[in-house]
Amino acid sequence: MLGVDLRVAKIVWTVFLAVLALFIVYSVRSTLLVVVFAVFFSYLLYPLVELVEYYKPRRFPRTVSIALVFLVVILVAGVVGTLFGNRITDEAVRLSQQLPILLNPTNISQRIPLPSFLEPQRIKILAFVTEQLQSGTGQALPFAQRLGLAVMHAATNLIYLILIPVLSFLLISEAPTLRADILSSLGRTSGSLWGAITEDLDVLLAKYVRALVILSIATFTAYSVVFSALGVPYALLLGGVAGLLEVIPFVGPLVAVGTVLTVSSFSGYEHLLWLSGFIFSYRIFQDYVLSPYLMSEGVEVSPLLVIIGLLAGDELGGVAGIFLSVPVLATLKIVFVRVKASRHTTQREKPIVA
Template identity: 65%
Template structure:
């Protein structure tokens, strides 16, 4: 009647609703990013909360034990930052001041060491390097000058360093009630499916975030000690950069290796082969031994999907998109597997009812 089709109206309404939700998500992306980091931080501290809860006296409330853990974590991070942060900051300032001299094309040919077997080709190699440095110097110098501006911009967002722990505290405190409230909106069949999805995603995020933290700490300690022993320039700064980039899957460690080799080469470090050999050995140990052990549960995504997710994440959200790509893909996989299992179970139930009839 009157050309009105209910089915078409439902489809149109669904498309409009999805588009509206995507628009709202885009508009509040910064807020959502803070919430995401708060969730990740919650998974980092939650094992300590579980440990405290195990020995918590009955007269002490759960809120007090959670607050105690957060205070302890903040104190530990502050002490570690005061011990190593000053040295890393000094090395970063020193490197930023020496960048113009390091990129000087007139002297770079004499500073970069080459292995003995490449000495006959030294002039060709160094001419190529000099031409590349000369052509890219105009781009490198503005980046060096803008480094301080980037630091100031990050300092202007220090409010997030306060918001993340606060939101994490509230998320841990109210997580059980939020979960029960969300599940209460669903019927029995969907409750069972989504309860399994939430449980699987809980394992996924806990394993993934804690594995990244342990891998980052292992990289910081290993690189810091090895670079200091080998006499690599700016050892703590390069180790700190590598530890931070460890949180970016695949691309982060490669960028850290490139930065360490580039800074060492342009600084005239004479043992690049030893440095390259250590980095290669460490990456083999971490990628094929330590990483599989730490991520043995929860994060089971094929390399093909990881690469596709990294490329898509880079286009959608840059560094943040790359960081979130692996857990997002793993979460979508969990939802797909659980939904498929629920669908198969429903079909089996229907077949049994037909047979019984």
């Protein structure tokens, strides 16, 4: 006689629901990505809203404080873009026009400065560089084409630049009410667990987003000022690239350093040793002083998991997947730790039956 094992049926049903949820998330990933960036933007502006709320007259509603913060941020972004955008654009155009000359293997030998003890090996080094350039051309062109298509795709979706601030405005306005409603719907027993998880995630996202912004601004400022003082070609452009890449954990700073040294050496910059010394010193300060201080709470993931998460994020979502890999891993860790602690607490509280 055929029978149905209810335990196996529940497991199968749970797995089916989990797979279905993952499929739905993957299908609407573009929309979810906009929501995620809106959440990040909300965490970035929330302290400013609270500051305005503290000093504003009581008769003004909270909506006025939020609108004032958004207006000031938009104005500041416009001023900064006007001050630096034109120069960065000019440097980018100039670099793109000079790239064929800079990458010409026949002229690299004269442009790349070498220490005196390496001068006898200049021919061998030139042969190696030429081989690498020739072998990498087939990979570089498709990558440049994909990057160009991605930029064009983003340019055709400028509506996201409007949606993200609008969603952030609504999230800041309604987040306290939404959080209270969700926790109350979970009930008293599970509400304490999910309440603790929510508080941990709040600390995680707040620290992570604000730290990334501060690190990016610090990198852009330090690189641009020092590069300009040292006479590095395309100083503001290279500083801007380094600042943008700072938001990509682990890989971004390495790519920025490689880009700066490569462009500087191919442009014939003569003080690579001083430039390398500054970059090394700054990375020590950034990675071991400033970054740990800013991310002192919440973002605590082992380097091994970070690398695995970066690789998986690149496969699943490209640049966006890499950007979100660390907070996703930290979120999973928070949920795992809180659920495990809750189970231990429940087991200790169970009465012992004689």
